[in-house]
Amino acid sequence: MAAERLVVVGGDAAGMAAASHARRLKGPGELAITAFERGHFTSYSACGIPYWVGGSVDGPDALIARTAEEHRARDIDLRLRTEVTELDLDGGRVRTRDLDNGGQESWTGFDKLVLATGARPIRPPLPGIDAPGVHGVQTLDDGQALLDSLTAAEGRRAVVIGAGYIGVEMAEALINRGYRVTVLEAREQPMSTLDPDMGALVHEAMCGLGIETVRGAAVTAVLTDASGRARAVATQDAEYPADVVVLGMGVRPETALAAAAGLPLGESGGLLTDLAMRVRGKEHIWAGGDCVEVLDLVSGRERHIALGTHANKHGQVIGANAAGGYATFPGVVGTAVSKVCDLEIARTGLLERHARAAGLRFVSVTIESTSRAGYYPGARPMHVKMLAERRTGRLLGVQIVGREGAGKRVDIAAVALTAGMTVEQMTTLDLGYAPPFSPVWDPVLVAARKATAAVREAGI
Amino acid sequence: MAAERLVVVGGDAAGMAAASHARRLKGPGELAITAFERGHFTSYSACGIPYWVGGSVDGPDALIARTAEEHRARDIDLRLRTEVTELDLDGGRVRTRDLDNGGQESWTGFDKLVLATGARPIRPPLPGIDAPGVHGVQTLDDGQALLDSLTAAEGRRAVVIGAGYIGVEMAEALINRGYRVTVLEAREQPMSTLDPDMGALVHEAMCGLGIETVRGAAVTAVLTDASGRARAVATQDAEYPADVVVLGMGVRPETALAAAAGLPLGESGGLLTDLAMRVRGKEHIWAGGDCVEVLDLVSGRERHIALGTHANKHGQVIGANAAGGYATFPGVVGTAVSKVCDLEIARTGLLERHARAAGLRFVSVTIESTSRAGYYPGARPMHVKMLAERRTGRLLGVQIVGREGAGKRVDIAAVALTAGMTVEQMTTLDLGYAPPFSPVWDPVLVAARKATAAVREAGI
Numbered sequence: 001m002a003a004e005r006l007v008v009v010g011g012d013a014a015g016m017a018a019a020s021h022a023r024r025l026k027g028p029g030e031l032a033i034t035a036f037e038r039g040h041f042t043s044y045s046a047c048g049i050p051y052w053v054g055g056s057v058d059g060p061d062a063l064i065a066r067t068a069e070e071h072r073a074r075d076i077d078l079r080l081r082t083e084v085t086e087l088d089l090d091g092g093r094v095r096t097r098d099l100d101n102g103g104q105e106s107w108t109g110f111d112k113l114v115l116a117t118g119a120r121p122i123r124p125p126l127p128g129i130d131a132p133g134v135h136g137v138q139t140l141d142d143g144q145a146l147l148d149s150l151t152a153a154e155g156r157r158a159v160v161i162g163a164g165y166i167g168v169e170m171a172e173a174l175i176n177r178g179y180r181v182t183v184l185e186a187r188e189q190p191m192s193t194l195d196p197d198m199g200a201l202v203h204e205a206m207c208g209l210g211i212e213t214v215r216g217a218a219v220t221a222v223l224t225d226a227s228g229r230a231r232a233v234a235t236q237d238a239e240y241p242a243d244v245v246v247l248g249m250g251v252r253p254e255t256a257l258a259a260a261a262g263l264p265l266g267e268s269g270g271l272l273t274d275l276a277m278r279v280r281g282k283e284h285i286w287a288g289g290d291c292v293e294v295l296d297l298v299s300g301r302e303r304h305i306a307l308g309t310h311a312n313k314h315g316q317v318i319g320a321n322a323a324g325g326y327a328t329f330p331g332v333v334g335t336a337v338s339k340v341c342d343l344e345i346a347r348t349g350l351l352e353r354h355a356r357a358a359g360l361r362f363v364s365v366t367i368e369s370t371s372r373a374g375y376y377p378g379a380r381p382m383h384v385k386m387l388a389e390r391r392t393g394r395l396l397g398v399q400i401v402g403r404e405g406a407g408k409r410v411d412i413a414a415v416a417l418t419a420g421m422t423v424e425q426m427t428t429l430d431l432g433y434a435p436p437f438s439p440v441w442d443p444v445l446v447a448a449r450k451a452t453a454a455v456r457e458a459g460i
Numbered sequence: 461m462a463a464e465r466l467v468v469v470g471g472d473a474a475g476m477a478a479a480s481h482a483r484r485l486k487g488p489g490e491l492a493i494t495a496f497e498r499g500h501f502t503s504y505s506a507c508g509i510p511y512w513v514g515g516s517v518d519g520p521d522a523l524i525a526r527t528a529e530e531h532r533a534r535d536i537d538l539r540l541r542t543e544v545t546e547l548d549l550d551g552g553r554v555r556t557r558d559l560d561n562g563g564q565e566s567w568t569g570f571d572k573l574v575l576a577t578g579a580r581p582i583r584p585p586l587p588g589i590d591a592p593g594v595h596g597v598q599t600l601d602d603g604q605a606l607l608d609s610l611t612a613a614e615g616r617r618a619v620v621i622g623a624g625y626i627g628v629e630m631a632e633a634l635i636n637r638g639y640r641v642t643v644l645e646a647r648e649q650p651m652s653t654l655d656p657d658m659g660a661l662v663h664e665a666m667c668g669l670g671i672e673t674v675r676g677a678a679v680t681a682v683l684t685d686a687s688g689r690a691r692a693v694a695t696q697d698a699e700y701p702a703d704v705v706v707l708g709m710g711v712r713p714e715t716a717l718a719a720a721a722g723l724p725l726g727e728s729g730g731l732l733t734d735l736a737m738r739v740r741g742k743e744h745i746w747a748g749g750d751c752v753e754v755l756d757l758v759s760g761r762e763r764h765i766a767l768g769t770h771a772n773k774h775g776q777v778i779g780a781n782a783a784g785g786y787a788t789f790p791g792v793v794g795t796a797v798s799k800v801c802d803l804e805i806a807r808t809g810l811l812e813r814h815a816r817a818a819g820l821r822f823v824s825v826t827i828e829s830t831s832r833a834g835y836y837p838g839a840r841p842m843h844v845k846m847l848a849e850r851r852t853g854r855l856l857g858v859q860i861v862g863r864e865g866a867g868k869r870v871d872i873a874a875v876a877l878t879a880g881m882t883v884e885q886m887t888t889l890d891l892g893y894a895p896p897f898s899p900v901w902d903p904v905l906v907a908a909r910k911a912t913a914a915v916r917e918a919g920i
Contacts (some may be wrong), residue, residue, distance in 0.1 A: 047894060307893060309891070310890075375505070375518075408868065429874065431875075434625075440772050441772060442871075
């Protein structure tokens, strides 16, 4: 019997984790695996790019979890610089173009298909947005291009458009490279992944770190010099000189191929899957990573969340199922953690606007505490905001802004959300306590106590 | 109508939290609160004593959360240096002795009684154990006595008897004071709050930190000099010179008063309570903190766990109930975290011996990972051991030994244990990921994946 043919489109986290896991379960005699990647690299940590650009990580090799050669040694037929240009689902084949050899096209047949086409940085259609010196930071190739640009730049002024995770991480990277950094954020506060009151704390801290952060800044154009290279970013109110411009406005699912093939997409444009990560309604097509929507277990709605840790989990699940095993991905609770210099920023669950959109009535409280016992050296202040459903007291979300020791505390809430705990149940959680690690009441417990009281007072 | 009389025995965390919380709910016209404390201080962090002794915290003031004056300003009649010597439950009164005024005795009547008598360091009945220069570190008075002893000592050699939490924390404190430290542990490994294989990692690390750690060391005597002061510790095999000796063999509940009054005690000698922290079978007597046993939610058995974080929670619950409100303490999962120099040590749930004693069949796995993405600066190795019940896959316990970032990760498992999660459910937890905070698979997730596979392979 001929081996089944598994074709993987996209050679980063989700795609190659799927390929590797499938290979672990089935040998090449049973399953032939071909993977197409249009870039130069496989299985890399895109999340590490800001730290490579900032110089705290040697790249790009350190960011590659598994090289093309390692994949090939495990009987995965990996084709780099090969773009998939069409999915012929009825014909059971994909059309590819070899980007290095004059764009030669060919068809490859499949019995099972994995779509892991990732995401692309948002590039609003503004004058100059595609000029040299304007950089996204989604792939290792992007990172290398930005580093080349930094080397070539004559001045040391950088403008980052957008103050989300990528924006603030890139601000830190550019500060570390000796740049004067301006971050332009269209909304009222940076970090729109937080509620505005928590975002205001981030704004304040960024200013303290020497990062000029302009709020309500609607970018109208990237201005270019005589050579066509970016030289400034214009908003409705001002012009910000820039030797380099970085796009940090987030990403969108890269699903043009899937859309052309008629596969089901959600509101964000991400592919819709079932719990086994199969594309909905398709028996032998799976999708995962930054190109899919995931179920938000708190709101019960599908969302697009581009994160390496989800992509890796998706890949495992897909690999198991594509090789005839069984695994599922139940969904997410919306956890994210980031930092800008020594400021740690974390959230999980719903923001106030998400909770409202989901039809929930809730209370929200914010407390200030410290990362360690107040008297212990290195205790740093930390703000914790907590949302709980009225009447039931069910935890809905947590946001944390602080310094060392703040970020990963969000995991406590992530597990509690997954378990459907109430904030009152959380008040008696048996969390690790010793003066170098926590006050005697962990900040999350302090927030849970205040939220419990708020639920009680609020009634319905 | 006369105010009800609430008497609190013991003025540290549990007792004063109970008094304070009761006062918040009821004014002095309704509830008269009298608290007796035999020491000089109230509401202090005993857990902070090693850091005060080690010089990283100014003490003792910094360790006092609320002074006697602050309590008195809130209409709590607090009597320091006043020891309760007898509970007359039928008569509704306690006998006290004034330790500063010639031991004058008197009786105080109560309508409601709170017992928060704490714990005392284990002092085996060995020759010399009570000699000057041998120190427990349970109270601020103990801490001051040890500091005086360090100042008076001529040499710089310290012996710590016992390598549990207090023992390793005191080892660090004495190293920081410039002492050469030897830790004598009777068992096969230090940290018997971990399984021996994880304790071995602690042993190895302590040796690397320059702390001589002797295993299987059965102490036979404290040897004294001509003045009667401790000069060495003898074991069956050797003599260890000591300018100061610290007892780190853990503590026992201080329940002599309760026992004399016929109150119910558990196997450890701790008071037994119900979920409202009432002494079992007693309507108007509550007990909390280091003098009680708590329900271990994983094994379903009562245990004695002396920890400030539990004491504070107990105090809150007792205060609410004693003031006519309502609160309960559901139990613990056995979380503890500590450090010795830069080594972090944490556990939650059951050890292998606990699981066996509870009649559970289980699998255990250990993994090695890092605190951050492997390529990110400051990534430190971390070992995670995980126990899961056979067949059901229910999480039973986690132990972690590592460096920075290891300790508080145990909270993930503490919440999962509380929620009764299986290790397979844990594999898809949405934990905070970014390279400075975690590898793309958090070490706890890596352990959960391995445990899931082990459960599957083990069958029944």
